[in-house]
Amino acid sequence: MAGSSWLPRWFFQLASPRWCYDITGKLLPGFFVAAILLVVAGVVWALAFAPPDYQQGNSFRIMYLHVPSAILAQSCYMLMAVAGAVGLIWKIKVADMVAYACAPIGASIAVMALATGAIWGKPTWGSWWVWDARLTSMLILLFLYMGVMALYAAMDNESMAAKAASVLSLVGLVNIPIIKYSVEWWNTLHQPATFTLTEKPAMPIEMWLPLLVMVIGFYCFFSVSLMLRLRNEIIRRERRSGWVRELIASK
Amino acid sequence: MAELCTNSAESSMRKLFSAVLKRDLLLSFRRKSDLVNPLIFFVMVATLFPLGVSPEPNFLAEVAPGVVWVAALLATLLSLDGIFRSDYEDGTLEQVILSPQPLMVVCLAKVIAHWMTTGLPLALMSPLLGVMLFLPATAMLGMVMSLLIGTLVLSLVGAIGAGLTVGLKRGGVLISLLVLPLYIPVLIFGSGAVQAAVAGLPLEGYLALLGAMLALGMVLAPFAISASVRISVSG
Numbered sequence: 332m333a334g335s336s337w338l339p340r341w342f343f344q345l346a347s348p349r350w351c352y353d354i355t356g357k358l359l360p361g362f363f364v365a366a367i368l369l370v371v372a373g374v375v376w377a378l379a380f381a382p383p384d385y386q387q388g389n390s391f392r393i394m395y396l397h398v399p400s401a402i403l404a405q406s407c408y409m410l411m412a413v414a415g416a417v418g419l420i421w422k423i424k425v426a427d428m429v430a431y432a433c434a435p436i437g438a439s440i441a442v443m444a445l446a447t448g449a450i451w452g453k454p455t456w457g458s459w460w461v462w463d464a465r466l467t468s469m470l471i472l473l474f475l476y477m478g479v480m481a482l483y484a485a486m487d488n489e490s491m492a493a494k495a496a497s498v499l500s501l502v503g504l505v506n507i508p509i510i511k512y513s514v515e516w517w518n519t520l521h522q523p524a525t526f527t528l529t530e531k532p533a534m535p536i537e538m539w540l541p542l543l544v545m546v547i548g549f550y551c552f553f554s555v556s557l558m559l560r561l562r563n564e565i566i567r568r569e570r571r572s573g574w575v576r577e578l579i580a581s582k
Numbered sequence: 583m584a585e586l587c588t589n590s591a592e593s594s595m596r597k598l599f600s601a602v603l604k605r606d607l608l609l610s611f612r613r614k615s616d617l618v619n620p621l622i623f624f625v626m627v628a629t630l631f632p633l634g635v636s637p638e639p640n641f642l643a644e645v646a647p648g649v650v651w652v653a654a655l656l657a658t659l660l661s662l663d664g665i666f667r668s669d670y671e672d673g674t675l676e677q678v679i680l681s682p683q684p685l686m687v688v689c690l691a692k693v694i695a696h697w698m699t700t701g702l703p704l705a706l707m708s709p710l711l712g713v714m715l716f717l718p719a720t721a722m723l724g725m726v727m728s729l730l731i732g733t734l735v736l737s738l739v740g741a742i743g744a745g746l747t748v749g750l751k752r753g754g755v756l757i758s759l760l761v762l763p764l765y766i767p768v769l770i771f772g773s774g775a776v777q778a779a780v781a782g783l784p785l786e787g788y789l790a791l792l793g794a795m796l797a798l799g800m801v802l803a804p805f806a807i808s809a810s811v812r813i814s815v816s817g
Binding site: 419471475477478481482485490491495498501502509510513517 | 739742743746747749750753756759760762763764770771774791795798802806809813814817
């Protein structure tokens with residue numbers, strides 16, 4: 332293989348459902364332990380040891396859930412669209428499965444980001460929801476996830492559903508920056524910027540280090556749930572192949 | 583359509599485009615009820631707001647830009663399913679895909695035909711709604727302009743959703759789910775243009791942004807539309 336000089340061998344092997352199942356099986360325990368350690372350490376650090384904010388007191392601590400989930404919801408969409416494009420261009424089945432597995436995870440993380448944002452908004456802004464640029468674009472991201480999931484649910488043919496959903500998520504990917512800027516300009520045109528609290532003041536290091544730990548922990552958690560879903564999906568779609576039958580018979 | 587598929591080499595893209603455009607326009611003028619239905623829907627939705635919220639002129643004038651735009655958006659959404667439906671059902675779409683001509687050009691021509699039968703009459707009819715909703719007369723031109731540009735973007739983006747759902751029996755609600763989030767920027771700048779026109783502010787900026795979206799949509803949407811049609815037909 333021409334590319335094997337600069338890409339490790341296992342990278343290509345990921346394209347085969349069987350190898351992907353094996354490799355993710357090996358990676359899973361490591362990520363699982365890392366996710367638990369990082370999230371537990373991050374939560375304890377953030378809730379018990381990080382200094383309270385001078386204006387918001389302790390209510391700002393929900394940031395340690397809100398910010399990682401908001402970041403993750405966006406990266407998950409990007410992964411879904413890129414995996415969809417890979418599946419569409421190189422016809423790699425595993426990439427289709429990754430895209431399929433990403434959609435529900437991303438949607439639930441987007442819901443979490445919105446919910447934690449609402450809970451944070453109540454004490455600081457005085458209302459659960461404001462039509463702020465960031466909130467609105469996050470809500471639209473959730474709608475995009477839901478559209479992709481609805482498309483998957485509506486199509487019985489799996490390969491057709493995968494192609495259709497990748498086209499949709501790619502269109503959404505092109506549209507996300509447009510939505511983001513349109514919403515931002517729309518907001519600043521009609522509302523004065525009263526929400527300066529969303530703009531981070533220069534955070535002291537004791538405050539952003541636990542945040543960093545939480546972000547990495549959330550990524551590990553995402554990898555774990557993605558791999559679990561992906562492995563289920565591989566087994567389900569490859570159920571007629573020999574190695575899955577052997578695997579099931581051996582258990 | 584038949585001769586269009588067979589004489590391959592010499593028929594240029596322009597010929598193909600105009601042939602598909604003419605055929606689609608002819609087909610929609612043969613079914614006049616389909617042509618009028620979105621317009622009636624447009625007026626009806628706009629009627630619901632004074633009845634449901636408040637008939638007071640000051641209030642209506644304030645919400646008119648948004649109401650007109652939302653009504654136009656919903657009327658376009660309602661008509662989207664028809665872009666590919668009948669061609670899919672009688673097998674024309676399959677023949678088009680098999681023909682050597684680029685599918686993108688055919689799709690673009692169909693979208694333009696769709697816009698000429700929905701978006702264009704909607705935009706031309708919008709001053710009537712403006713009068714019903716007490717929109718100031720100075721804002722009428724801005725409204726028509728923004729609708730003219732914006733509804734073409736709506737048709738282009740909506741055709742992607744129509745292409746994806748044409749193979750499904752129950753595509754109606756699904757297409758709204760897929761397309762509505764993508765419509766939001768157009769709605770924001772479209773109603774923004776009308777609001778600027780109401781306030782007497784310059785609206786070139788809004789129209790320029792709508793035009794930028796139109797340029798982007800004209801270039802990129804045909805790829806996505808033809809890909810989605812291909813997926814639906816071959817799947």
